[in-house]
Amino acid sequence: MLSKTFNKSLQQLWSVALLAIALVMGPVSGAWAADEQSSQQQAVQTSDADLWRAVKAGESGYTTAQGVEAGVLINVAGNQGKEVRNQYLTPVMGFAVVGVFGAFLLFYLVNGPSKLHHGFSGKLVARWSKADLTIHWVMAIACMLLIFTGLTIMLGRHVLEPYVGSGLWASLIYGSKTVHDFAGPVFMLAWILCVVKWMPLQTFKLYDLKWFLLVGGYINFGPFKGKHPDSGFANAGEKMWFWTLTIFGLFISVTGVMLVLPGLDLPREASMAALLIHAISAIIIIAFTIVHIWMATVLSEGGMECMKSGYCDENWAIQHHNLWYDEIKANGSLKYKD
Known part of the structure; x- marks a missing residue:
């Protein structure tokens, strides 16, 4: 129990x-x-x-898709390049247009044009051939088309898009891109002919330094008034414009081809670098183009006649390109318009 x-x-x-x-x-x-x-x-x-x-971070993964960097989902270089373009290059491009144009307008209002001291002689001297005029105007027209369409692409969404309808803006940006792509090859062809044909006339000489020191004789007041430095066929300012167009025209042409031909299948970093170099080159060319237009038109009395007919007034040649005038007079190649 x-x-x-x-x-x-x-x-x-x-x-x-x-x-x-x-x-x-x-x-x-x-x-x-x-x-x-x-x-x-x-x-x-x-x-x-x-x-x-x-x-x-832009690291590459696995994918069955074909192509360069197909395994990269996020284009880090593209994002960084876009920030550089939007934060720096776009404002600088706006300044290149408004700032440079405004500066020369102010200079013109204060200084006035560079007048011919002895007036027009009435005798026109041969300066440019018909081939030169054709190259110049083909390149000039193509360049202006590229500038206006490029400005629309870069600045249009800031200054135009807010004031036009979405449909009109879409048509405008598409049209600008199309014109830009077709004007590019025309510019490049004219650019090549320009560089090859005019380069022998664009070498810098020692007397070009004085041209810069006297601002080309364009200032009508103070100690610079009435002083016109020596100049050959091309003055120092024209030479600077030529070499700027030569160097940055090369950059803008090569990068333009890289951007407009998707069949090249470039790495994303190369494409973004091409876009940034293209924009920087465009800014420089736009600024110098504005200067060139001002100098060739309103700031130089009689200057525009050269690129209209190929002839310049004899007094204009003596005042602005005295060494060239003396040379053609001495060697017998001086020709007057009948």
Whole structure:
């Protein structure tokens, strides 16, 4: 009897112990499970974070698509280049147009044009051939088309898009891009002919330094008034314009080809570099084009006649290109218009 009672007590004690163990181990095992699940979730989150961090850094992944850098989801160089263009190059381009034009307008209002001291002689001297005039005007027209369409592409969304409808803006930007692409090859062809034909006349001489010091004799007041430095066929300012057009015309032509021909399949960094170099070259050419137009038209009395007929007034030649005039007079190549 005592043995039965003892066994029964042991069974009850064991049941209580098992219940106590269950009560203790239940939360513990639950905590272990929760910790394990949390660790798994954290590992997944960490893996996702690493993945997107790599994607945003521009790292390449696996893809079945073909092409250069097809495995790169985010173009880091493109984003950085876009920021440089929007934050720096676009404002500078606006300044190149408004600032340079405004500066020469102010100079003209204060200084006035460079007048011929002895007036027009009435005798016209041959200066440019018909081939020269053709090259000049083909390149000039193509260049102006490229400038206006390029400005529309770069600055249009800031100065035009807010004031026109979306449909008109879409047509305008599409038309500008189309004209820009077709005017480019015409400019490049004329640019090549210009460089080859006119380069022998554009070498800098020692007397060109004095031309810069006297600002070409265009200033009508102070110690510079009435002083006209020596100049050959091309003065120092024209030579600077020629070499600027030569160097940056090369840059803008090469990068333009890179941008307009998608079949080249260039790396994204190369494409963005081409876009930025294209924009920088365009800014420089635009600024010098504005200067060139001012100097050739309103600031130089009689200057525009040269590129209209190929002839210049004899007094204009003597005043602005005296060394060239003396040379053609001495060697017998001086020709007057009948």
